[in-house]
Amino acid sequence: DVKVTQSSRYLVKRTGEKVFLECVQDMDHENMFWYRQDPGLGLRLIYFSYDVKMKEKGDIPEGYSVSREKKERFSLILESASTNQTSMYLCASRIPGQKNQPQHFGDGTRLSIL
Amino acid sequence: KNQVEQSPQSLIILEGKNCTLQCNYTVSPFSNLRWYKQDTGRGPVSLTIMTFSENTKSNGRYTATLDADTKQSSLHITASQLSDSASYICVVRGTGGSYIPTFGRGTSLIVHP
Numbered sequence: 001d002v003k004v005t006q007s008s009r010y011l012v013k014r015t016g017e018k019v020f021l022e023c024v025q026d027m028d029h030e031n032m033f034w035y036r037q038d039p040g041l042g043l044r045l046i047y048f049s050y051d052v053k054m055k056e057k058g059d060i061p062e063g064y065s066v067s068r069e070k071k072e073r074f075s076l077i078l079e080s081a082s083t084n085q086t087s088m089y090l091c092a093s094r095i096p097g098q099k100n101q102p103q104h105f106g107d108g109t110r111l112s113i114l
Numbered sequence: 115k116n117q118v119e120q121s122p123q124s125l126i127i128l129e130g131k132n133c134t135l136q137c138n139y140t141v142s143p144f145s146n147l148r149w150y151k152q153d154t155g156r157g158p159v160s161l162t163i164m165t166f167s168e169n170t171k172s173n174g175r176y177t178a179t180l181d182a183d184t185k186q187s188s189l190h191i192t193a194s195q196l197s198d199s200a201s202y203i204c205v206v207r208g209t210g211g212s213y214i215p216t217f218g219r220g221t222s223l224i225v226h227p
Contacts, residue, residue: 004157040123042203042219043158058214090157099145099207100165103215105157
C-alpha cells in the first residue's frame with residue numbers, strides 16, 4: 001500500500017513565523033501535491049511538483065512556496081505565516097502518465113496561526 | 115472554467131437507510147470521475163473510478179453511476195452503517211495529460227444509530 005506521511009498532525013505557530021510542512025511518500029511517485037482544505041470550500045491546490053526540483057503553481061500559491069530536493073519528499077513553506085493560513089493541509093502523491101491512477105493522500109496537518 | 119458541483123452539501127440519515135449523493139460537472143473533454151471518502155481527521159481515500167464507457171460500478175455497498183451525456187454522477191450507499199459517516203468528494207479529470215483534476219466541495223454524510 002502507498003503511504004504518504006505528513007510530519008505533524010497538529011501545529012500551532014505565530015503570525016510572521018516561517019513554517020515548514022513536510023510530506024514523505026514511499027512509492028517512488030513522481031507527482032506530488034499540496035492542498036489546503038477549508039469548510040465549505042473543499043480542497044484547493046496550492047502547488048504541485050511533477051518531478052524532483054520541478055514545481056508548478058496551483059490555484060492559490062500566494063504566501064506559499066515549496067521545495068522538492070528528493071523524489072520522496074515535498075515540503076510546503078509558509079514564508080511569513082498569517083492567520084488566514086489557518087487550515088487543514090493535505091499532501092498527495094500519484095504515479096504520472098496513468099490517467100486512471102488515484103492521488104494518495106496523507107492524513108493532513110491541522111495548522112493554527114495565532 | 116471546469117467546475118464540479120455536489121449536492122446535497124450535508125445529509126443526515128438513520129443507520130440501515132439508503133442514500134444517494136449527486137455530482138454534476140462541466141469538465142470537458144472528460145477522462146474520468148472518481149469518488150473519494152474522507153473520514154474525520156483522515157485524508158481522502160479512493161472509493162471508485164468511472165471512465166467514459168462505464169455507466170455503473172459497485173464497490174460493496176457503494177454503487178456509482180455515470181451519465182456522460184448529462185455530465186452527472188451519483189453515489190448510492192445501501193444499508194448505511196455508522197462507519198459511512200464521512201465526507202464524500204467527487205473529482206473529475208479531463209483529457210490532455212493534465213495532472214490536475216477538479217475537486218467538488220464534498221457532501222458531509224452523518225449516519226445516526
